[in-house]
Amino acid sequence: NAGVTQTPKFQVLKTGQSMTLQCAQDMNHEYMSWYRQDPGMGLRLIHYSVGAGITDQGEVPNGYNVSRSTTEDFPLRLLSAAPSQTSVYFCASSYGGGRNTGELFFGEGSRLTVL
């Protein structure tokens, strides 16, 4: 199993450009989420999904959109990139229903720089 796969691993954008960070998992997990990691701030939840067709906002959703059309995929879209979105982004998944304890399985991360 590949687990959680994120692409791209590195990306440089100019202010105002748009892009999509891809996330796919092959563990049939119902729950998927996106975090950003900034120095001294830990991990902050951007958006999450408890199943296909269902998404919700986390702690820092502004400037980001998500959709969940399949169980496997959970892309994160930046519609108009800003320098404040320079960060490392992590996708994570976990079991749903009665098997969900909050334990997360993480991807390797995507490092985004906005100039």
Added chain:
Amino acid sequence: AQSVTQLGSHVSVSEGALVLLRCNYSSSVPPYLFWYVQYPNQGLQLLLKYTSAATLVKGINDFEAEFKKSETSFHLTKPSAHMSDAAEYFCAVSRSGGSYIPTFGRGTSLIVHP
């Protein structure tokens, strides 16, 4: 609401010394607790977890943590530090009932000196 406090953004130890990383949590219901490790330029991986079974939890690489309800703590320890333990460590809490979305601490960077 739930929250996690990790005391010390950086902890420095000598190789072979005891490792102690502190984590205190708040939760209105019995918690599930986790420690994750992040090696440089990698994602987070689970070290160990407490999900209401034994209060002393053993994880990978000889790490362990003890759930102390009276102290609302879940400190991470390792008897003897190795150079390869140098990494960022995150404590997280989720609730045993209702929402399972975890809340993370800000992380502690473990530095191991030879």
